[in-house]
Amino acid sequence: VTHVIAAHFDVFDGADYGPRLRFEYERRAVSLGHAFPWGMHGPSSTQCAAMPGLRLCVAVFGAPRDAGSLAMAVTFDDDGLADLAGASAAMLQSLSARWRARLQAGHLGGRDPAQCQELVARLDLAADVLARGAKGATPAARPASVRPAEASQTPTEERFRLLVDSVQDYAIFMLDAGGHVASWNVGAERLKGYRADEILGRHFSAFYSADDIARGHPDMELRVAMRDGRFAEEGWRIRKDGSRFWASVVITAMRDAAGGVTGFAKVTRDLTERRRAEDAVRLREEQLATTLQSIGDAVIATNESGHVTMMNPVAEALTGWTRANALGRPLEEVFEIVNEDTRARAQNPVARVLREGVVLGLANHTALIARDGTARPIADSAAPIRAATGEITGVVLVFRDQTADRAAERVLRENEQRLATTLHSIGDAVIATDATGRVALMNPVAEALTGWSQGEALGRRLADVFDIVNEETRAPAKSPVDRVLREGTVVGLANHTALIARGGTARPIADSAAPIRALDGSVSGVVLVFRDQSQERAAETERLRLAHAQEAVRMRDEFLSIAAHELRTPITALQLQLDSLAQTARAAGTSADSPLARKAEKAQQQSVRLTTLVDTLLDLSRITAGRFEIAREELDLASLVAGAVENLRAEAANMGCTIRLEAPVPVRGFWDAMRLEQITTNLLSNALKFGRGHPIDVRVGVAGNRARLTVDDGGIGIPPHDLDRIFGRFERGASPNHYGGLGLGLYLTRAYVEAHGGTIRADNKPGQGATFEVDLPLSPPSTVPTGGPAP
Amino acid sequence: MTPPHAHDRAVLIVEDDPDILDVLAQVLEDNRYHPICAVHGRAALEVLRRGGPTPRLILLDLMMPEMSGVQFRAIQQADPSIAKIPVLLITADPCAENVARTLGAAGWLRKPVRLDALLTAIEGALAPPAPSSLPAP
Numbered sequence: 001v002t003h004v005i006a007a008h009f010d011v012f013d014g015a016d017y018g019p020r021l022r023f024e025y026e027r028r029a030v031s032l033g034h035a036f037p038w039g040m041h042g043p044s045s046t047q048c049a050a051m052p053g054l055r056l057c058v059a060v061f062g063a064p065r066d067a068g069s070l071a072m073a074v075t076f077d078d079d080g081l082a083d084l085a086g087a088s089a090a091m092l093q094s095l096s097a098r099w100r101a102r103l104q105a106g107h108l109g110g111r112d113p114a115q116c117q118e119l120v121a122r123l124d125l126a127a128d129v130l131a132r133g134a135k136g137a138t139p140a141a142r143p144a145s146v147r148p149a150e151a152s153q154t155p156t157e158e159r160f161r162l163l164v165d166s167v168q169d170y171a172i173f174m175l176d177a178g179g180h181v182a183s184w185n186v187g188a189e190r191l192k193g194y195r196a197d198e199i200l201g202r203h204f205s206a207f208y209s210a211d212d213i214a215r216g217h218p219d220m221e222l223r224v225a226m227r228d229g230r231f232a233e234e235g236w237r238i239r240k241d242g243s244r245f246w247a248s249v250v251i252t253a254m255r256d257a258a259g260g261v262t263g264f265a266k267v268t269r270d271l272t273e274r275r276r277a278e279d280a281v282r283l284r285e286e287q288l289a290t291t292l293q294s295i296g297d298a299v300i301a302t303n304e305s306g307h308v309t310m311m312n313p314v315a316e317a318l319t320g321w322t323r324a325n326a327l328g329r330p331l332e333e334v335f336e337i338v339n340e341d342t343r344a345r346a347q348n349p350v351a352r353v354l355r356e357g358v359v360l361g362l363a364n365h366t367a368l369i370a371r372d373g374t375a376r377p378i379a380d381s382a383a384p385i386r387a388a389t390g391e392i393t394g395v396v397l398v399f400r401d402q403t404a405d406r407a408a409e410r411v412l413r414e415n416e417q418r419l420a421t422t423l424h425s426i427g428d429a430v431i432a433t434d435a436t437g438r439v440a441l442m443n444p445v446a447e448a449l450t451g452w453s454q455g456e457a458l459g460r461r462l463a464d465v466f467d468i469v470n471e472e473t474r475a476p477a478k479s480p481v482d483r484v485l486r487e488g489t490v491v492g493l494a495n496h497t498a499l500i501a502r503g504g505t506a507r508p509i510a511d512s513a514a515p516i517r518a519l520d521g522s523v524s525g526v527v528l529v530f531r532d533q534s535q536e537r538a539a540e541t542e543r544l545r546l547a548h549a550q551e552a553v554r555m556r557d558e559f560l561s562i563a564a565h566e567l568r569t570p571i572t573a574l575q576l577q578l579d580s581l582a583q584t585a586r587a588a589g590t591s592a593d594s595p596l597a598r599k600a601e602k603a604q605q606q607s608v609r610l611t612t613l614v615d616t617l618l619d620l621s622r623i624t625a626g627r628f629e630i631a632r633e634e635l636d637l638a639s640l641v642a643g644a645v646e647n648l649r650a651e652a653a654n655m656g657c658t659i660r661l662e663a664p665v666p667v668r669g670f671w672d673a674m675r676l677e678q679i680t681t682n683l684l685s686n687a688l689k690f691g692r693g694h695p696i697d698v699r700v701g702v703a704g705n706r707a708r709l710t711v712d713d714g715g716i717g718i719p720p721h722d723l724d725r726i727f728g729r730f731e732r733g734a735s736p737n738h739y740g741g742l743g744l745g746l747y748l749t750r751a752y753v754e755a756h757g758g759t760i761r762a763d764n765k766p767g768q769g770a771t772f773e774v775d776l777p778l779s780p781p782s783t784v785p786t787g788g789p790a791p
Numbered sequence: 792m793t794p795p796h797a798h799d800r801a802v803l804i805v806e807d808d809p810d811i812l813d814v815l816a817q818v819l820e821d822n823r824y825h826p827i828c829a830v831h832g833r834a835a836l837e838v839l840r841r842g843g844p845t846p847r848l849i850l851l852d853l854m855m856p857e858m859s860g861v862q863f864r865a866i867q868q869a870d871p872s873i874a875k876i877p878v879l880l881i882t883a884d885p886c887a888e889n890v891a892r893t894l895g896a897a898g899w900l901r902k903p904v905r906l907d908a909l910l911t912a913i914e915g916a917l918a919p920p921a922p923s924s925l926p927a928p
Contacts, residue, residue, distance in 0.1 A: 568883045572903035573810040579906030580818045611903050631888055 171268040193240030225251040246275040300397045320371030340365035349382035353395045359383040377402040431528045451502030471496035480513035484526045490514040508533040557621045564618035575607045623751045630672035630755045638663035638700045644680040656693040663700035667707045669778045675752040682749045683711040691715025706775040714769040801825040803846035805835040807855040832858030853882040864894045
């Protein structure tokens with residue numbers, strides 16, 4: 001008795017009936033002494049062929065859209081499997097019922113109702129075939145008796161024929177003994193493109209390429225099938241339209257009772273898609289391998305027992321293990337990790353991933369110990385590798401050398417530290433805010449100026465801490481921070497801003513506020529830098545005061561200059577007039593002693609004094625303004641001094657002084673005659689003034705490369721504490737009540753001397769009186785042409 | 792009052808201050824010179840080009856409105872008809888000596904001027920040949 005049993009179902013709704021059925025087959029088959037080494041998709045045709053008594057008779061049914069919706073009916077010459085066929089039939093029937101219910105309810109999950117309808121029909125058909133087989137009936141003709149549809153067929157055979165005819169995914173057709181097509185089904189038409197009427201009767205070599213035909217391949221197949229009962233291969237076949245497809249071909253010889261070959265059953269399946277998918281898988285695997293090889297991170301994979309199955313070059317470099325040496329070893333051996341700081345062994349993540357199926361990141365501060373002992377900080381993660389069924393088949397470990405990152409982190413930390421130190425030690429006050437204008441940081445100077453500690457100020461609105469007013473009006477000043485946050489620009493404080501410290505102290509400050517920008521350019525805060533301006537303000541005040549004073553002095557000197565100049569004009573007229581008067585008086589009178597002549601002479605003397613005073617003022621203004629100049633010419637100091645002494649002899653005699661001159665030799669040099677005369681006259685006048693009644697000694701000589709003029713008097717001398725200041729402006733060595741004058745004589749004398757590059761000093765004589773000593777360079781400081789203008 | 796040989800002793804005084812101009816003219820007259828007065832350089836040029844008696848000497852102030860002494864002297868020297876008239880500077884400029892050299896003046900007097908010095912300088916400037924040394928102020 002030949003039983004038909006169903007093999008495998010893999011249906012739409014995700015439930016997998018296959019394993020259960022398979023298990024049953026295997027159990028029963030093995031108990032009957034058959035080996036069933038097939039996989040989930042049932043026995044292959046080759047496997048079927050290898051099992052005595054097992055015949056493949058039905059291939060596939062199911063909706064073409066759903067891969068794997070496969071059922072297979074197998075005939076079996078064994079009564080022991082009959083009840084299994086019944087169970088299979090029952091399963092198909094329940095499946096059919098379920099789909100019928102879904103069709104009625106419209107719960108098709110988006111599937112085409114027509115296809116579902118067809119599936120139900122096929123399930124019913126297959127269940128019917130199986131049920132008959134289970135009852136011991138002959139459900140289908142043995143393969144040997146499968147023939148093209150005939151009128152004399154039994155109902156079962158007819159149904160089986162219908163089943164074959166309706167199979168779409170397999171081309172199932174017969175060849176006669178000569179290899180001509182004798183039957184054709186829907187699957188064959190679909191696969192090969194021929195309608196039944198086009199192909200029936202034609203030789204099956206029509207399905208082969210010219211090359212295959214030329215080398216006699218079709219005939220070879222039939223010969224093998226005849227010899228061995230069966231021929232199976234995968235290869236390229238040609239469709240009607242000439243296109244190729246990758247076909248799985250099984251040709252089974254059909255024999256009559258006498259054993260003669262009556263024809264062949266040929267089952268062909270299009271595996272182009274599978275091949276393409278296999279190619280794609282292979283390509284993906286190659287890509288994956290290449291990716292793993294070239295990936296910048298280290299990758300190690302293990303199997304479900306935690307042994308290394310794969311590692312890439314980076315992993316080899318970091319662990320120091322070659323792939324060849326590492327494969328098959330426990331991961332802990334290859335991937336030894338410790339705590340970076342304590343060096344204590346760190347927990348290996350693989351065991352936990354295998355146990356819990358979670359993705360793990362390594363703890364921070366993990367270091368990998370390479371095979372040679374080198375420790376490297378690493379970052380890593382471990383993830384389970386899951387099969388399609390969800391079971392964990394291994395762990396993939398991805399890790400990376402963190403040495404450079406760690407160094408970068410250190411640099412970053414150092415920079416932060418440096419910045420903090422800088423902020424801490426900077427002389428200006430610094431306050432930083434966040435994007436909402438609240439205090440985020442302040443340095444000690446800012447703490448000192450505001451009176452707020454950073455701890456107290458953090459998180460407060462800036463205006464609380466940085467309370468600014470207009471320095472003059474005391475009206476609250478606008479905080480620059482709001483504007484910075486609004487406009488994103490650097491804002492300087494208005495002038496005259498004062499900061500009110502927490503204790504109420506107001507200090508003038510200068511400041512600016514600038515936006516802190518995040519990497520994306522948005523303003524993430526404001527940094528405010530300000531400085532106590534109190535000292536600057538005081539210095540500025542002092543500077544202004546000094547400038548005012550200097551300006552006053554300058555204006556006074558300018559006034560002196562103008563006044564002296566203006567005075568000269570009337571004096572000129574006056575003096576000429578007086579001279580003219582004296583001339584007239586002399587001409588009119590007979591004696592120079594006439595009262596008119598004497599009075600004119602007195603007036604002349606006063607006008608000369610007036611002139612001298614004006615000249616003094618003019619010189620003074622020039623000296624203080626730094627515009628004093630001398631006109632050098634070659635002259636003899638000895639004779640010049642002699643002339644000056646002569647001019648004063650009468651005056652000296654009036655004051656009871658004799659002037660003794662000691663000028664034995666000419667002393668020639670380049671000097672300003674008028675100024676030398678003034679120097680001499682001033683010193684002599686000074687001696688007369690303070691040494692009334694005492695003789696005056698004047699000496700002219702040479703000391704080294706200098707001309708020396710000495711004037712000694714026998715007067716009151718100079719109080720020691722005045723020696724340093726008698727050459728100052730408006731200074732006197734004695735009370736102005738007793739000794740009149742502007743107190744400018746010695747000051748101007750020193751200026752005249754110094755204008756020549758000379759020196760003057762005063763001292764008290766051992767006995768009585770003062771001595772003045774003037775030294776003048778014999779030649780000018782730089783080469784000046786004879787009589788040329790002074791520099 | 793003017794002596795018959797007055798034109799031989801004509802002296803042009805160029806001075807903007809009327810008091811000084813007045814007293815200078817007076818003392819020159821007292822000393823038998825024939826003073827001709829001009830209040831600035833431009834006026835002096837007009838006098839010289841008017842065709843009157845040619846002065847023997849020009850007493851020239853430096854700082855004057857309209858045309859300064861320096862400007863006048865430059866024009867005078869460029870005009871051959873008057874270029875030869877000697878010039879005596881009378882100025883308050885402390886650097887009178889240098890200016891006198893620059894302008895090619897016959898001499899210089901620093902204000903305030905003493906009468907003796909003035910007369911000596913005038914005589915020196917008029918006496919041929921021209922003095923080689925300048926009179927002291």
